[in-house]
Amino acid sequence: MPQDVYVSITGLQVRRVWHIPSFWLIAMKSMVQARNAPGNISADARKINGVHHTLSVWTNKDAMRAYLTMGPHLEAMRLLPSIATGKVVGYFAQEAPDWSEVHAIWRDHGRNV
Secondary structure, eight states: OOSOEEEEEEEEEESSGGGHHHHHHHHHHHHHHHHHSTTEEEEEEEEETTEEEEEEEESSHHHHHHHHTSHHHHHHHHHHHHHEEEEEEEEEESSOOOHHHHHHHHHHHOEEO
């Protein structure tokens, strides 16, 4: 990627086992939304050390913020406090981090949501 992109990393842990179906339903809807959002370069998810991570890369921060404030992701943000805990981190970079770096970046630099 020749110019800076905006990288967003989320890590969530489901509060209770019975929250898992709701979590996965909204997570899948949010991922579809992200992948189709204007300005999205890539979006993927993985579970690392018991944490459900997303890694998305955007052309700019405004594109990512537009995605955050509508549709399934807005619903996810409203539902989050009752079903999960977690942290998010966003930053500008020349390229996306490798998945082997995601958990450490999130752990060391994330802010609670």
